[in-house]
Amino acid sequence: MYDQLKGFRDFYPGEQSARREVTDTIEAAAKRYGFREVATPALERTQMYTDKSGEGIVEELYSFTDQGGRDVALTPELTPTVARMVVAKGQELSKPIKWVSTRPFWRYEQVQQGRFREFYQTNIDVFGSAEPEADAEVLAVAADALTSLGLTGDDFEFRVSHRDVLGGLVRALAADPDAVDTADAIRAVDKRAKIDEAEYLTLLEEAGLDRTTAREFDDLIVGVDGVDDLDAVAEAGGEDVEAAVENLRAVLAAADDFGAGEYCDVSLTTARGLDYYTGVVFECFDSTGEVSRSVFGGGRYDDLIESFGGQPTPAVGVAPGHATLKLLCQRAGVWPDETLETDYYVLSVGDTRAEAARIARDLRALGHVVEADLADRGFGGQLGYADSINAETTVIVGEQDLANDEVTIKEMASGDQTTAPVAEFPPEAGRPTYDDYA
RNA sequence: UCCGGGUUGGGGUAGUGGUUAUCCUUCAGCCUUGUGGAGGCUGAGACGCGGGUUCGAUUCUCGCACCCGGACCCA
Numbered sequence: 404m405y406d407q408l409k410g411f412r413d414f415y416p417g418e419q420s421a422r423r424e425v426t427d428t429i430e431a432a433a434k435r436y437g438f439r440e441v442a443t444p445a446l447e448r449t450q451m452y453t454d455k456s457g458e459g460i461v462e463e464l465y466s467f468t469d470q471g472g473r474d475v476a477l478t479p480e481l482t483p484t485v486a487r488m489v490v491a492k493g494q495e496l497s498k499p500i501k502w503v504s505t506r507p508f509w510r511y512e513q514v515q516q517g518r519f520r521e522f523y524q525t526n527i528d529v530f531g532s533a534e535p536e537a538d539a540e541v542l543a544v545a546a547d548a549l550t551s552l553g554l555t556g557d558d559f560e561f562r563v564s565h566r567d568v569l570g571g572l573v574r575a576l577a578a579d580p581d582a583v584d585t586a587d588a589i590r591a592v593d594k595r596a597k598i599d600e601a602e603y604l605t606l607l608e609e610a611g612l613d614r615t616t617a618r619e620f621d622d623l624i625v626g627v628d629g630v631d632d633l634d635a636v637a638e639a640g641g642e643d644v645e646a647a648v649e650n651l652r653a654v655l656a657a658a659d660d661f662g663a664g665e666y667c668d669v670s671l672t673t674a675r676g677l678d679y680y681t682g683v684v685f686e687c688f689d690s691t692g693e694v695s696r697s698v699f700g701g702g703r704y705d706d707l708i709e710s711f712g713g714q715p716t717p718a719v720g721v722a723p724g725h726a727t728l729k730l731l732c733q734r735a736g737v738w739p740d741e742t743l744e745t746d747y748y749v750l751s752v753g754d755t756r757a758e759a760a761r762i763a764r765d766l767r768a769l770g771h772v773v774e775a776d777l778a779d780r781g782f783g784g785q786l787g788y789a790d791s792i793n794a795e796t797t798v799i800v801g802e803q804d805l806a807n808d809e810v811t812i813k814e815m816a817s818g819d820q821t822t823a824p825v826a827e828f829p830p831e832a833g834r835p836t837y838d839d840y841a
Numbered sequence: 842u843c844c845g846g847g848u849u850g851g852g853g854u855a856g857u858g859g860u861u862a863u864c865c866u867u868c869a870g871c872c873u874u875g876u877g878g879a880g881g882c883u884g885a886g887a888c889g890c891g892g893g894u895u896c897g898a899u900u901c902u903c904g905c906a907c908c909c910g911g912a913c914c915c916a
Contacts, residue, residue, distance in 0.1 A: 406889080406907050456916060463916080480916050512914065513842085677916055696915090752874060784870090786877035801875060815877075 410512075410520025417741035422523075422725065424739045425552060425732070426505050429525045429723065432548040436540060438503035438527055443484045445507075449474040451483050455679070455710075465509045465520075477509035481526040481722065482679075482707065489530050490713035498531030498716075517696070517727040524699075528720030533705065535650060538683045538719050539657030541701060545687065545721045546663040552728075553737030556690075559698065561663070562670035563655065563685040566702075567647035568636060569674060572623060575640040576616050583611030586678055592624070593674035624671035630655060633669065647682070654683050681705045683719070689731050698731050699723040746771035746796065746834070748789035748815075752782050753802035758825065762798055762810065765829050789815060796836050798828070812837050 407413070414422060430440070449466045466476035478484060485502060505525040514520065527544055529537045542561060549559055569592055570585035577583045591606035598606075607617035623636055630652060637648040651669070658664050667685075675684040684702030701721030708716035732738040747766050751759035759775060766773045774792060776785050782801075789797045799811035799820075810828050813820035814837035823840045833839075 409907065452916080460916075463914080482916075510915080513912090514908090515912095516910070518915080676914090679916080750876090781873075782875050783873060783877065786875095788877090790877050797877090799875080803875070811875090813876080818877080820876085 408520070410514045412519060412521065416743055420743065421739040421741045422729075425725065425728065426523075426525065428551045429548040430503055430505060432551050433503040433525070433527050433544050435547070436501070436544050438501045438544070441485065441488070441502045441504050443478070443481065443488070443504060443506065445477055446475045447478055447484060447487075449476040451487065452476060452479065455483060463510050463512055465511055478506075479508055479510045481506065481508070481524065482528075482704070482720070483711070485526070485528055485530075486707050486711045486713075486718075489708055489716060489718075490711045494714070496531075499537060500530040501528070502530075503527050517724075517730050519726060523725040524722045525725070526720060526722045527701075528718060530708065530716050530718045532719075533717035535653035535657045536661075537717075538654040538703060539661050539663065541719050541721050542654075542658045542667060542685065543661035543663040545701070545723065546666045548723065549666075549687075552732060554732065554735050556665050558690055558735040559666065559687055559731060560690050561667045561685045561687055562673040563651070563658075563667050563683065564669070564671050564673040564675075565647050565651040565683050566674070566680055567682055568640070568644055568651060568671060569624065571644035571647055572636060572640045573610070573612065573620060575644055576620050577612055578616070579611070585610075588612065588620075589674045590676060592672060593676045595621075595672050595674075627669055627671045630669055636671070651683060675700055675702055677702075679704045679707050685721075687723070689734065691734065696727070698727045743793055744772070745774055745789075745792040745794045747773040748785070748792065748794035748797045749773060749775040750782070750785045750789065750797050750799045750801075751776055752785070752799070755800045755802060755805055758805060759798075759800040762800060762825075762828060766798075769829060769832065769834070771834065800825075812840050814838075 434440075446469075449461065449464065452460050452464060461476075464476040464479055466474065469475050481504060485504075489496065489500060503525065505523065507521050507523050509521050511520060512518070525548075527541060529541060542563070545561070566589060569589050573583055573585050573588045574580040587610035588607060591603060591610055594606065595603050603621075604614060604617050607620065608614060612620060623639055626632055627636060633648050633652065637645045640648075655664070655667060655669065658667050673684065673686050675686065680702040682703035682705065684700070686697040686700040688697055699722060701719070703717070703719040705715075705717040708714070708718060729738060747763075749759050749763040749766070763773045763775045774789075774794070776788075778784075778788075780788060786797065794815050797813040797815055799813060801811070804810050804822070805825060807822070808825050809822040810825050811820050812823050812828075812835070817837075819837055819841070821837060821840045823835070829835050
């Protein structure tokens, strides 16, 4: 026996069928909005990540030198790759570009609940539109995906914020706007919920706000509990903040029209740790608070494509991670059933293989899941196996049945059985069961 | 990287410094080439890995691996 690698998981048929269902549901929601599926490599040049995030990032990567001497890394996220793809096509792609992709990613980090070293995400991104409708559509797709999974507004909420509101407010309040580090201030906001007040205020001070201003800033962002409360923030800030507030309002108004309004709350204490976010940012939280960390997040990253050498291209996206999503679904009681299902088991006994195989093939041609004996089991053994795969109906093709030009149709749940003429089974269409012949 | 808790057949467990490691379940076969989810019989299958202490270690001890939480981090 070999040990598994820490943070890497195997998925057996039961769990995988549930994961497949969830993945398909999320992707189907995105595809209804016209998001097109893309597929991307598992390896990229390490430099693509170090350029953006510094050399320190290497410690978080699975990186190595390949046989040709290239420094490469397993992709820790999709955004740089899709940015590279957009840049590579130049003007060729019509805007807005709307892409969806579900894939594993790899990060060398500590394993915790809902966090693994190999993890799956569905990335949903829009490139080439700075309009609030683009942000709102991303929110709407995310909400649509979650509700398609059976979740409701009682289960989750999107906390929507805006980096330029936060950054602009910090600069507007500061005694010396040029002395403040808005990125640091935003990072402090991002940590607000996890640290105590003194630490938080210290971080804001280090970002360039004096103690009094820091409190004033915090009072302002905490005071926002709804769209109407944004007025006070707009007043306190300058023109930049007013514009950002206007943008945030526009996004929320569009989200309302797009059907996602009921899931969105304004929350300026949400910031996202990532430096490349530029405008609207949001995080999805478990409403019950049982999933302690954010389920997933997203936001606008208008400068990234340009920084990759492309035309200035605004972008906004969201990336639900499937591990935390599973926790959310399980706590809401909507995680798909992990038991396997089989439509038909075709039981062959005696010298009936040819006829049994014909029936199995015909049933499969109708689109059903059909199993037959591969292990040379006896009658009882085959029924036991049919049980173990949760067969709904067993079609008994025995010598006695065929002697009467019949097959026996058995409903496994009840044990009831009847016969059907072998020449007419299965019919041209449909999903024949015991009830059709009883 | 750090802290806490774990690891005994496939799953769940009992137990012990010393004979053939307990029980339930599972799986396979048989009773049963014509009826499964009941029963009976037979069989398969485990002390995570390595070092130390010891006459002897699954048991005590140390290290490592992996698992479950948590801190840090979270692109």
